[in-house]
Amino acid sequence: MTQNDHLMTFDDAAAMGLSRDEWELILKRLERTPNQCELGIFSAMWSEHCSYKSSKKWLKTLPVDGPQVIEGPGENAGAVDIGDGLAAIFKIESHNHPSFIEPYQGAATGVGGILRDVFTMGARPVALLNALRFGEANHEKTRHLLGGVVAGIGGYGNCIGIPTVGGEVNFDKSYNGNILVNAMAVGLANSDRIFRSAATGPGNPVIYVGAKTGRDGIHGATMASAEFSDETESKRPTVQVGDPFTGKLLMEACLELMASDSVLSIQDMGAAGLTSSSVEMASKGGLGMEIDLDLVPAREDGMTAYELMLSESQERMLMVLKPDATDTARAIFDKWDLDFMPIGQVTETGRLVLFKDGGIACDIPLAPLVDDAPEYDRPQNLVPQRPRLASDKAKSDKPITDLLQSMLGHVDLASRRWVYEQYDSHVMADTIAGPGGDAALVRVHGSQRGLAITTDCTPRYVEADPETGGKQAVAEAYRNICAIGARPLAITNNLNFGNPEKPDIMAQLAQSVVGMGKAAKHLDTPVVSGNVSLYNETDGTAIRPCPVVGMVGVIEDVTMAVGSRFVAANEEIFILGQDDSQNDGWLGASLYAAHQGITAIYAPPPIDLDAEEQTGKLLVQMIASGTVTAAHDISDGGLAVAIAEMSLHSAFGAHITLPTSGHLHGWAFGEDQARYVVTTAVGPSLTQAAQKAGIAISKIGTVTSKTELQFGDNDTISVEELKNLSEACLPALMAG
Amino acid sequence: MQAIVNISLKEGVLDPQGRAIARSLGDLGFSEVNDVRVGKQILLEIDETDPARLRQRVARMCETLLSNTVIEDYSIDIADET
Amino acid sequence: MQAIVNISLKEGVLDPQGRAIARSLGDLGFSEVNDVRVGKQILLEIDETDPARLRQRVARMCETLLSNTVIEDYSIDIADET
Amino acid sequence: MTLSSLASLRVAITVFPGSNCDRDMMVAVEQLTNRRPALVWHKQASLDPVDLVIVPGGFSFGDYLRCGALAGRSPIMNAVMDHAARGGAVLGVCNGFQVLTETGMLPGVLIRNAGLRFSCRMVRLETGETMSSPFTQGLTAGQSLDIPVAHNEGNYFADEDTLDRLQDNGQIAFRYVASDAEGPANPNGAARDIAGILSNNGRVMGMMPHPERAISPLHGSSDGATLLSKSLEALMS
Numbered sequence A: 001m002t003q004n005d006h007l008m009t010f011d012d013a014a015a016m017g018l019s020r021d022e023w024e025l026i027l028k029r030l031e032r033t034p035n036q037c038e039l040g041i042f043s044a045m046w047s048e049h050c051s052y053k054s055s056k057k058w059l060k061t062l063p064v065d066g067p068q069v070i071e072g073p074g075e076n077a078g079a080v081d082i083g084d085g086l087a088a089i090f091k092i093e094s095h096n097h098p099s100f101i102e103p104y105q106g107a108a109t110g111v112g113g114i115l116r117d118v119f120t121m122g123a124r125p126v127a128l129l130n131a132l133r134f135g136e137a138n139h140e141k142t143r144h145l146l147g148g149v150v151a152g153i154g155g156y157g158n159c160i161g162i163p164t165v166g167g168e169v170n171f172d173k174s175y176n177g178n179i180l181v182n183a184m185a186v187g188l189a190n191s192d193r194i195f196r197s198a199a200t201g202p203g204n205p206v207i208y209v210g211a212k213t214g215r216d217g218i219h220g221a222t223m224a225s226a227e228f229s230d231e232t233e234s235k236r237p238t239v240q241v242g243d244p245f246t247g248k249l250l251m252e253a254c255l256e257l258m259a260s261d262s263v264l265s266i267q268d269m270g271a272a273g274l275t276s277s278s279v280e281m282a283s284k285g286g287l288g289m290e291i292d293l294d295l296v297p298a299r300e301d302g303m304t305a306y307e308l309m310l311s312e313s314q315e316r317m318l319m320v321l322k323p324d325a326t327d328t329a330r331a332i333f334d335k336w337d338l339d340f341m342p343i344g345q346v347t348e349t350g351r352l353v354l355f356k357d358g359g360i361a362c363d364i365p366l367a368p369l370v371d372d373a374p375e376y377d378r379p380q381n382l383v384p385q386r387p388r389l390a391s392d393k394a395k396s397d398k399p400i401t402d403l404l405q406s407m408l409g410h411v412d413l414a415s416r417r418w419v420y421e422q423y424d425s426h427v428m429a430d431t432i433a434g435p436g437g438d439a440a441l442v443r444v445h446g447s448q449r450g451l452a453i454t455t456d457c458t459p460r461y462v463e464a465d466p467e468t469g470g471k472q473a474v475a476e477a478y479r480n481i482c483a484i485g486a487r488p489l490a491i492t493n494n495l496n497f498g499n500p501e502k503p504d505i506m507a508q509l510a511q512s513v514v515g516m517g518k519a520a521k522h523l524d525t526p527v528v529s530g531n532v533s534l535y536n537e538t539d540g541t542a543i544r545p546c547p548v549v550g551m552v553g554v555i556e557d558v559t560m561a562v563g564s565r566f567v568a569a570n571e572e573i574f575i576l577g578q579d580d581s582q583n584d585g586w587l588g589a590s591l592y593a594a595h596q597g598i599t600a601i602y603a604p605p606p607i608d609l610d611a612e613e614q615t616g617k618l619l620v621q622m623i624a625s626g627t628v629t630a631a632h633d634i635s636d637g638g639l640a641v642a643i644a645e646m647s648l649h650s651a652f653g654a655h656i657t658l659p660t661s662g663h664l665h666g667w668a669f670g671e672d673q674a675r676y677v678v679t680t681a682v683g684p685s686l687t688q689a690a691q692k693a694g695i696a697i698s699k700i701g702t703v704t705s706k707t708e709l710q711f712g713d714n715d716t717i718s719v720e721e722l723k724n725l726s727e728a729c730l731p732a733l734m735a736g
Numbered sequence B, C: 001m002q003a004i005v006n007i008s009l010k011e012g013v014l015d016p017q018g019r020a021i022a023r024s025l026g027d028l029g030f031s032e033v034n035d036v037r038v039g040k041q042i043l044l045e046i047d048e049t050d051p052a053r054l055r056q057r058v059a060r061m062c063e064t065l066l067s068n069t070v071i072e073d074y075s076i077d078i079a080d081e082t
Numbered sequence D: 001m002t003l004s005s006l007a008s009l010r011v012a013i014t015v016f017p018g019s020n021c022d023r024d025m026m027v028a029v030e031q032l033t034n035r036r037p038a039l040v041w042h043k044q045a046s047l048d049p050v051d052l053v054i055v056p057g058g059f060s061f062g063d064y065l066r067c068g069a070l071a072g073r074s075p076i077m078n079a080v081m082d083h084a085a086r087g088g089a090v091l092g093v094c095n096g097f098q099v100l101t102e103t104g105m106l107p108g109v110l111i112r113n114a115g116l117r118f119s120c121r122m123v124r125l126e127t128g129e130t131m132s133s134p135f136t137q138g139l140t141a142g143q144s145l146d147i148p149v150a151h152n153e154g155n156y157f158a159d160e161d162t163l164d165r166l167q168d169n170g171q172i173a174f175r176y177v178a179s180d181a182e183g184p185a186n187p188n189g190a191a192r193d194i195a196g197i198l199s200n201n202g203r204v205m206g207m208m209p210h211p212e213r214a215i216s217p218l219h220g221s222s223d224g225a226t227l228l229s230k231s232l233e234a235l236m237s
């Protein structure tokens, strides 16, 4: 019998977010009524955030295997082989709700959390990225949220000394009341020195390390699994405060300890803190665990068992050590001035037993926490077929350069410099290409090898057609990796959606995962880790669906990579993936259409996975052989925007030949997929290679030493002018 | 008139800065220091002659901008108030 | 006992943060705000029962660590001091 | 000057909890001298004899209280001050510069960037007309160097008398000047565009930009390698 006499009722369970069925199931499994601590543990483990109850059915359909995969989903982060006996270990994670409540700390702790997931595996983190979505630029909260989130991301990453090398920021009114803050971390480890979380060896000591436990963020996993309303804003739990300084010490101490031969298993305390770490370690090992909560280093007096188990205080880890390694380990944590406390042991019982104040505070079987976690096949509505938008319907009489000015000067496309200059993007001195290009490129320390990393998603497309949008997120990430000359390896994903209990939202979730899976399988970029963030709604309005893809690729020699800027006058400009006959383009769900005020939803550009694969592979070869000197994938804003972006930060301009018939704006701004703009000094070799590979190619112009963009003979703008518009936008917004 | 706003972290909210300072003070030989918490002090020079109204306005400033009530508490001192 | 150390920027030292806050307050409609200066408030919990000695020790802490006398002034409040 | 001769140079790099450019600096120096510098932990109260101590960048002690303040009072800094008092050379970069001002080894203080934001980007420095110093004697006055900054508190501040004195004595080692990189020349509002200063005797230098992040064309500039290797060569002779 547990000591806590105050037994729970269904009302208590409901307040913790459990349904009637879930409550009944707990009673059945326990064969008695739980106390507060026990119920808290069930509710956390069965929360959407920890159990993936709405998404699991669909996540299982994702491809997770491949010769490059060392560790797929299921551990703290995924791991892929990058050659030389090294593994890239990476994951992305959301901190949407906390960042809306307290943008600086919410974003900072998001970065801290994802870094712990990566170094828990024994990897030294080498790069951070982030995918952000804010409300409309002129919404009253946007400035405050953008400023706070960016400062928070920088605040944590800069201090801990991991470069933030890339990411994305977009604005849309559907995020007015629910921003998205997704952080991705990538680390490196020796392939044969990867640490996992399954507890081993009954009798082995369970050790708590890091910062002390306080009453912060109690039951955060449950908060992340509920919709926002004015009511929840008032009963929200205290947000956690990040401490990057302690985070840095914890990272160094853990990596130092892992280099010795002491650690059997290790798990960070992320969502649901001590609960999820102890439950996951024990259950993955098929064992049990006993913890004396009186030994847990606490920051405050009088914390209850419930509070200790559900606190989400930051910078903490749980480890199982070899029995004779405790002294070695303690010395390391002492050196770094961190708490180190044996708090329990691994058992054979298959139960989680917690002691407090001399009694038993919790004694529950582990199996139901994990195996009986509910899994729902939630109903979906049929996704409506969207019509194709005829280019004529989006017609404007303006010259291309006028549209370029308004598009590049708009928050949708303007320079992100205001954001990324707040991130230390080159600490560790291995950043070869930081923010501002297609994929980031980070050298493997002490070698010529490089990791290419990107995050991508186009919510417009996902909203219009979830399956195509899911595919497109993978395809665009794939293109970004190929565009610098790297070979795509694998992905992580962050599925940001509204309330899955609504059939329309469930359809977005399910169908975009289907699309993502198809693309990942076809492009041989398996999913090795990820995160799901649901209930992104405020007062019943859901966000635009945003299944973010983070992709990692590898390049053998970083000196062979190319950027997206023009590099030399008189080089020829080609479109790879399009032939001379094309004189129109896909404007449905395009940025151009949005800027023409078209609000009806049209079909997004279709994805041809064969074309993506073939074109990407050819481009990587052409970069490796030195044939292609600069490359940029065509995405938001189409061809014209891609060309403009290639000139903006170069010392060159371009002269572009226009099609003589067809729909000029469709051609210039259409967002047809599987295309790149590339430059070369040896046009014939490139055309020949493309023809041989069966890839469409079309010469569209020449790089000029005159810093002007010339579209045909009568439509010209200075690069400087465009650049000023692009650079001025975010600073002006933030200056208010 | 002058108003002083003192902003401190709510009880229970981690104060990493305070902890680091406490530890350094200990290392420097100030072993009598048990705990340190760090807050902000904001001095406002305001065109307003009525203390009651001033207090009200400053409270509004605290709620809208100066303090983040999720993690911080604030208190207001009005110099010439009786 | 408790000691409170208030640290403020010396006169003449630019306070960009204060200026930015003043501007934001203006933007938010608090046009009566003339000037804002931001300082720190450090609360120390100290094992010491004699207020005079406490003040002396805290002054030492300020000189050695808590304030940078190139740009900052400090003042000490002792809660139970008469 | 050949590598092997630089290899007899003894360089130590201080490490505080929260330092994060210590490794980068070590790699840069090792690449230039062929000899790995010693890393010295903050709790160490003495230094073996060395030719140069480098206080690296990062967020020592989380930059809590004031940047560089807690590190400035650590045991190792007492040893570094002794080393400097004996005429030893000391280079502080970024957080290291902040630490040196906190100890009083260099005048003034580094306050929050005028823009109130962290600033990470390439800047251009111009070498000043300086007094004799190992850190500038291999460079010519007016020589420009492209080296990145990454800091939140790089806004150099001192009273006017101090600034005049620095200028008159030739203690202003580097100033920010305009370049074709995006943004204003001075990234942080520093008084008189000061990016780096020398001590009274020229043996101690603090600078905000990170030379260790500009040691190969892959970094976008090798000017940091120029600065470091000239300094090391000067210390050799």
Ligand SMILES: Nc1ncnc2c1ncn2[C@@H]1O[C@H](COP(=O)(O)OP(=O)(O)O)[C@@H](O)[C@H]1O
Residues within 6 Å of the ligand: A049, A050, A059, A062, A072, A073, A074, A075, A076, A077, A078, A091, A093, A117, A270, A271, A276, A493, A494, A495, A527, A528, A529, A530, A531, A532
């Ligand atoms: N969308 C997804 N796609 C693939 N794997 C996922 C996805 N969401 C979560 N996972 C995997 O499920 C596991 C649990 O994730 P999570 O609960 O976020 O871990 P943590 O406790 O470290 O925060 C991880 O291995 C994660 O990579």
Ligand SMILES: [Mg+2]
Residues within 6 Å of the ligand: A076, A116, A117, A268, A270
């Ligand atoms: Mg984890």
